[in-house]
Amino acid sequence: MDSLKSKKNIPIAARQRGPGPGRYALPSTCGYNGHDFTKYTRPAYSFGRRLGDFATKKECSPGPAYFIDPSITRSGRDGTPAYSLLARQTYLGTFKTPSPGAYSPERVHPQGERNAPRHSIGSRTRYRKRDGNPAPNKYSLPKVLGAFQPDKQSSPGYSMTARSMIGGYAEDMAKAPGPGNYNAALPDLYKERSPLYSMRRRSYMPGDNTMKPGPGAHCPERVVINRPKAAVHSLGIRHSEFICPLIVDVSD
Template identity: 40%
Template sequence: MQGPWVGTWRPHPRRGPILAEFNTPGPKYGLPGTTGHPGHDPTRQRAPAYSFGTTTYPSAATCSPGPQYFIDSSITKSGKHVPPTALVTARPKTKIVVTPGPSDYTTEPADKHVYHSARANSIFSRPKDIKCSQTPGPAAYSLPRILGPRTPSTPAAPCYSMRWKSQYQSCFQDMAKTPGPAAFNKVDLDVYKPKAPKFTMRIKTKAVGTGTAPGPAEYNPGKLSATKTRDPAFSFGIRHSAYEASVVPKSQID
């Protein structure tokens, strides 16, 4: 390749497209697919999707091993035939029990049953008196009463009981059951007399203009552009590159 030199290097034609010339991210981002449910292209129509189930295996109760398995001759229709056999196991461990010796026994109390001996009586303590055999003394009894009704040994005179004073047909009995003058409340005069006008006494209102008002120093005049002319003002922005790629959301990258 021949061409004029520009300083220390010679310019040459480009071999492919430059990414800075495109306003889009470029071919490195893939378009969303049009098949399947997740990640489907939202601009395309999506047909109904159906899931494929797994193959169900037959039940073990209805399956037989088939001719490829060898059946042992010991297997019968009632189960496996096992002849009686003797099992060879380890020697069982013996538990050592400590038994008493001759010196641990006492034979003296049994001599009276083997040899002739004199009669021996044991002395016990005096038994306690049984409560059911104790009889009451003279002071436990009391003489029956001779006054009042229901005496067992003497005739009783007629008795009369003192009752309270009856209210029947007395001056204190209210035969009509009507309330007295004190049972009624006082009737308001406005019910049966002309009602006079009534006025409500309210609180004293505050006079207008007696509060604290702000002074001239409390106000901020700010900019005077509202009352006077102002020169035009321009704001300086940021210079944007023509080759800057646009921001692509992460949701559209997949």
């Protein structure tokens, strides 16, 4: 009995009530599409499809479906001249071809004979985009000497100042200010001030200092305001009718 109790129970798959293998969406290991990427795939081969109606037709060639230019031969074009009608040329400068008199065949060296080389100065070449690169002298590199280095640690720099003019042999004592250039404060501002006295000018009695005429400056005989006087006539000056009258500008 003890041996039966110690015997292990082997599970039987038919007695299990769980879902079957079809319930799990595992990738297939057969075929090429959707194959399990964790498994090694064997080479796959397929059969091509049937070619249309090739088996039912008696003629296998496409027939006269190709167009061959008649001017093309086995050695190239036949060379027959072809003419066509073109539209009127808008630019008449196309027909400005040189005449036979424009050519100078006498200037051409005879063919096959040796002649000395000739050199000429060509025209300026066309500007290219890559020619716009600056020259080496266009760049200004930072200095490597001195106390100011933009990207490097510089060593301490020392300089010597100029000789001082004060106390030196080149000092000009004539340029020193005199005593009159200083604004010294009055002693009365910071010391006790003594009384000050002054003398006034001579004073005069008040009177009328205007100039008055003397007795001989008067002409009482010419005074006629207190007695009757006869009429007095005088002759005026001659006037011309062509004299322009006096015009005075009274505008502001």
